Amino acid sequence: MAEKDNEKMSREEAGRKGGEATSNNHGDDFYEKNGEKGGEATSESHDKDFYEKNGKKGGEATSNNHGDDFYEKNGEKGGEATSESHDKDFYEKNGKKGGEATSNNHGDDFYEKNGEKGGEATSESHDKDFYEKNGKKGGEATSNNHGDDFYEKNGEKGGEATSESHDKDFYEKNGKKGGEATAKSHDKDYYEKIGKKGGKANSDGDNK
Template identity: 65%
Template sequence: MANNNNRDGMSREEAGRMGGEKTSKTHGKDFYQEIGKKGGNATSENHDQEFYQEIGQKGGEATAESHDKDFYQDIGKKGGEATAESHDKDFYQEIGKKGGEATSESHDKDFYREIGKKGGNSRSDD
């Protein structure tokens, strides 16, 4: 069995924690941004799209298990507000146009009749 203690009798976990604390006291935000960028570049060179899809799916599932509807509403609202602050009317017109084109390519006239009917019915219920 492997010995998880270093020369001072300290566990690897404890030594790592202490090293991390020391590093955080001696380095600022720029240091962490730089090493994060290097790590991200190295990861992207060593992994393909399938890897990112898999870890994204796992992360999404883990998040869904630990958060409720209110969490998603809150982050959606924050994301929408941030997007609104950084984009203008032209941006929304462009993404609306792209969305409309994508929808028209994947749906037929019956789809539009149905959603038009539902929309008309919902207005008459008001």
């Protein structure tokens, strides 16, 4: 038994020494060339199934040996490295490809479920102030990119869609709520000015 252990240790020691000797005698270029050759040889002698199985095994082994902290640190490093070596065009192209691939592989149900989950997660982690700020930014961005014609067309479409999906009772309830909200947020002076404008408009129309 001791003889076998000595033989085993001897082989391990010899392997270690051989590795050190190779490392001392060769530079990075040697390993790159041999790694490239080995990769090409493996690629030629194996198919897609081989890589999928080994990739899965490697992923499971890595997952078993490391915690969340490992992935966060490496993901952050990878993101920084990618960010430094690529420009905006790279992200646009890959984002477009990823979006097309996702779109081809999934139906409406997938987007509805994920949109719902994303909405719930965002809702739980943000307050009213977050939505107000982002809503304001989105409104300003939309305003800068579109003219009056855009709003008229979309307002008309929205009005038609609302009209088709709601009855008289809906408008009465919402009109009442809107009137109450306006009454609470405005004073007598506001209504006098509005009434004056409305009277003037009617007068101008009658004179024509």
